[in-house]
Amino acid sequence: MKRTIRTSALTVGALIAALALPAGAAHADTAAPRIDLRVLLVSDGGPATEAIAAELDAAGTPYTEIDLDRPDRPAIDSGFLADTVEGRSRAKFQAVVLPNDNPFAAGSAEMAALASYERTYAIPQVDAYTYARPEAGLQYPVSGGYSGSLDGVRAEVTAAGKAGPFGYLDGSVPFEDNSSDVGESYAYLSAPAPGADFTPYVDAPVPGTSRRGSLVGEYRHDGRRELVVTFVYNRYQQQFRLLARGIVEWMTGGVHLGASRNYFAVHVDDVFAADDRWDTQLDCTPGDVDCAGGAGTPHPIRMTPADVDYATAWQNSHHFTLDLVFNGSGSLDQREDNNGVDRLADRLIADRNRFRWVNHTYTHAFLGCEQDITMVPWRCATNADGSTKWVSRTAISDEIANNRVWGLAAGLPLDDSELVTGEHSGLKVLPQQPDDNPDLAPALADNHVTWLAADNSRDTEQRRVGAAMTVPRHPMNVFYNAGRAAEEVDEYNWLYTGRAQGGSGICEDNPATTTCLPAPLDTSTGYTGHIVPLETRIALGHVLSNDPKPHFIHQSNLAEDRIAYPVLSGVLDGYDALFADNTPVVNLRMKDIGTELQRRAAWNSALRAGRITAYRVGDTVTIQAPNGVAATATLPTGAQLSGSAFGTAYAGEVSGWAPATGSPLTLTLPASAAAPSRTAHASRPAPVTGPAPDTRVPAGVTPQVSHDTDH
Incomplete structure (x- = not known):
């Protein structure tokens, strides 16, 4: 349960003195104050405050940022x-977020104003990363504590943390150790100072001892509450991602605009079809456009009925549903070549209700420009006048409609509003095709498609294509042309090593590529030893970042060596080991992901424009958003909107979207969600302490350390 500090009200005279309010305002002080639902974030440019800002941005929680380094700041x-x-x-x-417990100079009037404000209105303060010292409720680290790296250390949520703001976690908070050559963390571990009212929420063992020291804890003093964080982090590190929700819930009392959930969806492309196989000698894919002059002999990869049985058993064991993105002509081709027999299609169709299904066009044709594949890389064919030759509206429409008809005849439970084109074609592809096919949008409208998949690696933001909206998908480095682990590693080596090592040279041409290898991986161990943990960590990072975008792989990855499953299981099993049962993975279908992205975009645009106001008075929250913009909030369980329960349960609270009416929304909080109370201190408050000492930030925090699993 949440901790609420109840204190009595200030006298009228003390309140006027503390806030320097005009005497005419004194009569309002007998009523509950209005608390605007906005966070004050004071930044020193460090990674910790930037990480908290990123968390608020992702959730859609408004904040005002004050940059201490700007001379023109207010x-x-x-x-x-x-x-x-x-x-x-x-x-x-x-709430107030500071870079440490006191970032101002000694005797600062600003820190004094903040302290007075926090006492008066019971406003909590987060110390984003501060030194352990008595002024923050902790002993100095030299008094039996620790200062140094926590790379690879497993911290734990305390009993108080589980009963309080971190109850959505199962207990463990592992600190990353992605590289043995780079320091990725730094922390001060310490026990509460003698006599301090301090409750550790997350702690870790003090090296070489049986003692534990606080990493995150609540310090109550002088009528104020501080969440004291004594380790540094950036927005991408898993330890922060695990604790970010609890930091926000603590400082807002579980009442704030915006919402955050942990999403994971996996699209399996090319179902019923076959995928061309990587040739380890030619370093290209015979049958595809990357083999110059049609070199090599194609050896396609296609699932079997046994692979379908494995997929359904895997889903059942992980309480997860795959989205099968299908090409109907693949089954037709198989039947034509096998006297009308396609055992794979028969098994998939028999098990059709165990999966979700998405139209991937009938033949997987390229629907952008007409491709000239006489060279590598391919280029767009041109007309006599030099203009681009485009695949026609009729051809695109036929691909969509014929696959839908085939799917309906097979009894597949389809949603006609969803479409994934082959290779995301029709949308722009740089450098060859810098524009969308102008015939794509009309063909989508002809077929009532409103949600169109895009490749997040080249089209990151949701955008409009005629009447449709894109749904960016995360590609996984589990390649479409690999059914066996050795093939995957061979292609990975070719892509991500230098030319002198027989590689493509991508990393030499683009040093920012994060998957570059210092040396080729062993084809017998490189997949499980390097690629699986890396891809698992990347995908789990998306899950923990309130990112609903789906990931995509291919049917070839569920065949032969079934190389996708170690990654997918790594994500879900790793997640289950970290989170409590009240915080499940959210597994949405494509149109629901598109709707979530569209609502967020509208909400965030209105926030940036200053068109949303929200505040709390006692047990009532009022939100005003523009007409057509649905409002999003996170509230304690039992909150009501117009007499009905608001939102759905997640992580011990409720969250969701309220109607986009344009009228003020009034939400009622449950009695258990006590309003912040103004504290009484008729006597003089304790003096504000001096500025916090400088703290260490290792290289692996700024900038982020690369995902190097080769220790």
Whole structure:
């Protein structure tokens, strides 16, 4: 349960003195104040405050950022923090995030104003990364604590953390150790200072001892509450991603705009069809456009009925549903070549209700420009006047409609609004095709397609294509042309090693490529030893980042060596080991992912434009959003909107979207969600302490260490 500190109200005189409010506002102080649902984030440019800002951005939670390094920044004083609206005192921020427990110079009026504001309105403060010292409720690390790296250490959520803001975690908080050559973490481990009212929420063992030291804890003092974080992190590191939700929920009391969930969806492309195989001698894929002059002999990869049985058993064991993205002509070709027999299709159709299904066009044709494949790389064919030759609207429409008809005849449970074109074709492909096929949008409209898959590696933002919206998908480095682990490693080596090592030279041409190899991987061990843990970590990073975009692989990866499963199981099993049962993976189909992305885009646009206001008065939350913009919020379980339960349960709270009516929305909080109370200190408050000492930030935090699993 959430901890709420109840204190009595300030006297009128003390409140006026603390906030420097005009005397005419004094009558409002007997009523509950208005607390605006906005966070004040004070940044020193470090990775910790940037990480918290990224978490708020991803959730759609509004904040005001003050950059301490900007000379033109506003001063943080009583007028900046609070005022009076319609006779009611208003706190402009529901929480304060500082880079440490006191980033200001000694005797700072700004820190004094913040302390007074926090006492007056019971506003919590997060110390994003601070030194362990008595001013933060902790002993100095030299007093039996520790200062140094936590690379590879497994921290734990304490009993108080599980009962409080981190109850969505199963207990363990592993710290990354992606490279033995780079320091990726730094922390101060320490016990609470003598006499301090301090509760550790996350702790870790002090090396060489049986003691434990706090990494995240709550310090209550002087009528204020601070969440004291004593390790540094960036927005991508798993330890932060695991704790980010709890940091936000602690500082907002579980009442804030925006929402965050952990999503994972996997699309399996080319089902019923066969995928061409990588040739380890030619370093290309016979039958595809990367083999110059049609070199080599194709050796296609196609699933079998046994692979379908394995897929259904895997789904059942992981409580997960795959999206099968299909090409109907693949089955037709198989039957024509095998006297009408296609055992794979028969098995898939018999088990059709165990999966979700998405139209992938009938023949997997390229639907952009007409390709000239007489050279590598291919180029767009041109007309006599030099203009691009485009695949026609009729041809695109036939590919969509014929596959739909085939799927319906097979009894597949389809949603006609969803489409994945072959290779995401029709959409722009750089450098060969810098524009969408102009005939794509009309063909989509002809077939009532409103959700169109895109490749997130080249088309990251959702965008409109005629009446349809794109749904960017994350590609996995589990290659479409590999059914066996050795083939996957061979192609991986060719792609990500230098020319002198027999590789493609991609990494020499583009040093920013994060999957580059210092030396080729062993084809017998490289897949399980390097590629699987790397791809698992990348995909799990997406899951933990409130990213609903689906990942995509190919049917070839479920055949032969079934090389996709170690990665997929790694993501889901790894997730289950980290999270409590109340925080399951959210597994959405494509149109629902598209809807989520579209709502977020509209919400975030309105936030940036300053068109959304929200505040809390007592147990009532009021949200005003523009007409047509659905509102999103996270609230305690039991919250109601117009007399009905709001949202759905997740991570111990409820969250969701409210109607886009344009009228003010009034939500009622349950009695258990006590309103923040203003604290009474008729006596003089304790003095604000001096600035926090400098803290260490290792190279692996700024910038982020690469995903190197080769220790």
